[in-house]
Amino acid sequence: MRRRSLISVCRCRQQKKSFRRLRRANASVVTRVTPGIVGGIECRFVDPANPENFRRATDAKTRCYYAETLPNPKLTVFPIGEVAKIGRALGVPLIMDNTAAPVLCRPLDHGAAIVMHSTTKYIGGHGTSIGGILVDGGNFDWEKHKDRFPMLNTPDPSYHGAVWTQAVKPLGPIAYILKARVTLLRDVGAPMSPFNAFMFLQGLETLPLRMRVHCDNANAVAKHLGKNPKITKVIHPSAMSGEAKKRAEKYLSRGLGALLGFELKGGVEAGRKFIDSLKMFYHVANIGDARSLAIHPASTTHSQLTPEEQAQTGVTPGYVRLSIGLEHIDDILADLDQALAAV
Numbered sequence: 452m453r454r455r456s457l458i459s460v461c462r463c464r465q466q467k468k469s470f471r472r473l474r475r476a477n478a479s480v481v482t483r484v485t486p487g488i489v490g491g492i493e494c495r496f497v498d499p500a501n502p503e504n505f506r507r508a509t510d511a512k513t514r515c516y517y518a519e520t521l522p523n524p525k526l527t528v529f530p531i532g533e534v535a536k537i538g539r540a541l542g543v544p545l546i547m548d549n550t551a552a553p554v555l556c557r558p559l560d561h562g563a564a565i566v567m568h569s570t571t572k573y574i575g576g577h578g579t580s581i582g583g584i585l586v587d588g589g590n591f592d593w594e595k596h597k598d599r600f601p602m603l604n605t606p607d608p609s610y611h612g613a614v615w616t617q618a619v620k621p622l623g624p625i626a627y628i629l630k631a632r633v634t635l636l637r638d639v640g641a642p643m644s645p646f647n648a649f650m651f652l653q654g655l656e657t658l659p660l661r662m663r664v665h666c667d668n669a670n671a672v673a674k675h676l677g678k679n680p681k682i683t684k685v686i687h688p689s690a691m692s693g694e695a696k697k698r699a700e701k702y703l704s705r706g707l708g709a710l711l712g713f714e715l716k717g718g719v720e721a722g723r724k725f726i727d728s729l730k731m732f733y734h735v736a737n738i739g740d741a742r743s744l745a746i747h748p749a750s751t752t753h754s755q756l757t758p759e760e761q762a763q764t765g766v767t768p769g770y771v772r773l774s775i776g777l778e779h780i781d782d783i784l785a786d787l788d789q790a791l792a793a794v
């Protein structure tokens with residue numbers, strides 16, 4: 452889904468701007484996997500601390516901005532409205548990966564043009580099915596910026612010369628998603644299996660209810676861990692201050708999310724020991740399950756990076772990431788406490 456969200460508007464020697472704090476796997480998709488498939492798409496990483504950095508990094512070949520609403524491990528909320536506004540003035544659409552904040556954040560309301568979700572996470576809710584969705588807000592004028600989007604504004608030889616911005620005229624400004632559907636789905640495959648679609652629809656029916664409990668539990672965990680002397684730092688929007696707090700309040704008005712990180716004084720060894728000592732939390736790299744999940748990135752997902760590279764992504768040796776589930780809060784806290792006691 453991440454690749455499809457990009458190659459609907461980018462091809463060789465074009466570029467997109469990305470958000471420096473993308474999570475590891477997203478960064479890898481944009482810098483390595485996508486260029487490997489379509490060749491030569493340039494990706495520039497931009498620090499969103501100052502949204503104006505996006506304007507500075509934009510040039511005539513920029514095709515889109517791509518960012519995550521609530522990127523782990525740093526969990527600093529992306530300035531969606533500020534960057535979307537800059538992009539609209541320059542003719543650059545903002546694509547938001549809202550996987551970590553469904554229901555909580557509505558990026559289209561803040562000016563994003565496209566939203567994508569890995570439905571494997573909160574939408575499915577059980578980590579049983581792999582899938583994704585791409586949503587075109589129908590709010591971006593792809594025709595007005597012909598030079599930026601030749602793939603949508605010039606005849607497509609793979610589809611009887613269709614010009615997508617013209618072909619969609621009776622439907623509205625949805626050239627992006629129509630092209631994604633009729634050419635990319637055909638060319639690169641990976642349509643969702645009907646059974647997975649069924650599972651995701653089941654999940655969607657309880658999503659708002661689940662998100663409320665996820666968020667309440669995570670707030671309680673953040674507060675509780677903040678008091679533990681073995682922990683030097685809790686990373687959760689509820690524990691932030693200044694600009695990060697303001698952004699969280701503005702964009703996550705329906706709840707601060709259920710991803711949470713903390714740093715153990717004891718470094719890598721403490722991180723490993725903590726994970727090994729958990730009894731109820733599952734040790735997996737996934738997020739957004741009904742069950743509580745935990746991972747120690749320095750010894751798993753980020754272990755192929757140098758310590759310096761790990762630090763750049765926000766992963767310190769003792770950093771542990773939690774995805775707080777729907778279990779009773781007493782059980783969640785009890786499991787964390789007994790694993791911390793073992794460190």
Ligand SMILES: Cc1ncc(COP(=O)(O)O)c(C=O)c1O
Pocket residue numbers: 452453454474476477519548550551568569570582583738
């Ligand atoms: C924020 C985020 N986006 C995207 C993905 C993955 O999406 P997909 O594998 O569908 O590209 C993940 C998890 O792997 C994720 O955490």
